Amino acid sequence: MKISLTKEDFNIALEKLKKDYRIFAPKLLPFKGTFSDTPVIRYEEINSFEEICFDQKSDFSPKEVLLPITQRMFYFTENDYKEPDVDNKKILLFLRSCDLHSVKRVDEIYLRNKFSDKYYETLRNKVKFAVMGCAESFENCFCVDMGTNKTDEYDMGVKTDGEKIFLDIRTEEFLTEFSGNEEEFGMDFVKKNKVHVSIPENINLEDVIDLDLWREYDSRCIACGKCNFVCPTCTCTTTQDIFYKENSSNGERRRVWASCHVDGFSDMAGGHSFRQKHGDRMRFKVMHKISDFRKRFGYQMCTGCGRCDDGCPEYISFSNCINKLNKVLKEKSAGLEGKDE
Known part of the structure; x- marks a missing residue:
């Protein structure tokens, strides 16, 4: 179902979802960049629409949500070991088309590469994806040549014009939380990049x-x-x-x-x-x-x-x-x- 709603209604829905979900999105963090007076955009838990960085590319990818930089595997003593308790909350992850395609690549390595990694699988099974459209290409992107500039394999598509938010909801669970007016729209996906690549065929x-x-x-x-x-x-x-x-x-x-x-x-x-x-x-x-x-x-x-x-x-x-x-x-x-x- 495709709907439009206000920022206020969107934030009310996020607040309801937080009972069962941890919500991650690209977030601008002031004074956390390479230099002391520069920001960085990383994936952090968010509480409102205003915290989501729609107009810039994140410096780090959403990989750090599914495959944490540091992940505790188990505690050990002289005679025994214990795996950490698992957070029962699900995860809603806001990301772009290229990054959703990236999740497929990581899945190949950690889920379908001869055996399944249980630490990754535990997190992966809890995730729902909300894809944010890209109206224009960012600097250094070449997603069009890689075929990752668009996707329809999401639980929710998100588009904003500054005032209204448009949602393409494909998971029934979210229909009960996000309410608005039915309205047709098309997701914004990049059609052209400034950067192009020509990949050699059959490299030996x-x-x-x-x-x-x-x-x-x-x-x-x-x-x-x-x-x-x-x-x-x-x-x-x-x-x-x-x-x-x-x-x-x-x-x-x-x-x-x-x-x-x-x-x-x-x-x-x-x-x-x-x-x-x-x-x-x-x-x-x-x-x-x-x-x-x-x-x-x-x-x-x-x-x-x-x-x-x-x-x-x-x-x-x-x-x-x-x-x-x-x-x-x-x-x-x-x-x-x-x-x-």
Whole structure:
């Protein structure tokens, strides 16, 4: 059902939902940005329509709701262990089309990749999605080329013109909470980006592993890992055992986000480490995003949100890297074909 309602009625409905739901949306946090006087937009619990940031792209993705930066797995003692109590409240998550497509990618890794991860599954099963339309493309987005600019796989679609709120409600549960006037409207989905990418077809590792292209990133990339942390489809974690000061035999095990760019990610027993050059780490990430994942699951891992470009302190552009790789491989292929003739 499609309806329109006022901000006041929308806020009344949110207040009712809060009895059963934790409600997350992109929220502007003043003075929490990179510098002391700058804001940041992150996913936080909200209480009203006014707190939802509709007109800007979030700096971090909604991944941190479904796959927390730090997640407690269990407590342990000398003789026993106990998993944390689970919050029984459901989750309503406001997000954009590209980010809902990203959830599908994370689902592949944590739910359908040979086995299901119970920690992720517990959270995932509680989530309903409210998709916010994008009337215009944000900076560095290339979602149209990745096919993630629109979706109809949501529980509720949300559009606003500043005064009225339009809802496309597809889950019966929300029909009882949100009341308004029936009104036809179309969701706003981006039709064109300023940034475009051309992804190489059928990439083979032997064709890319020694390209001079990667050496550019040996010096440019500082291996901070921010591109991985802001990415909605990066899913790597590591585990940490925390021992309590009061009793060093007791503690807890946590799962924490990890990054293929940072030192130590590929360390092995005995001291060996793969991909010590920063350019090789860039190659690993690029191949995973536009080739390896697709070979396994049938579609691209990258959703074109552009957050990696937004967040990189060295102004490295992932979309430019893809286009440069495509150009180099085309030139390499043309050279080989010329030799065959």
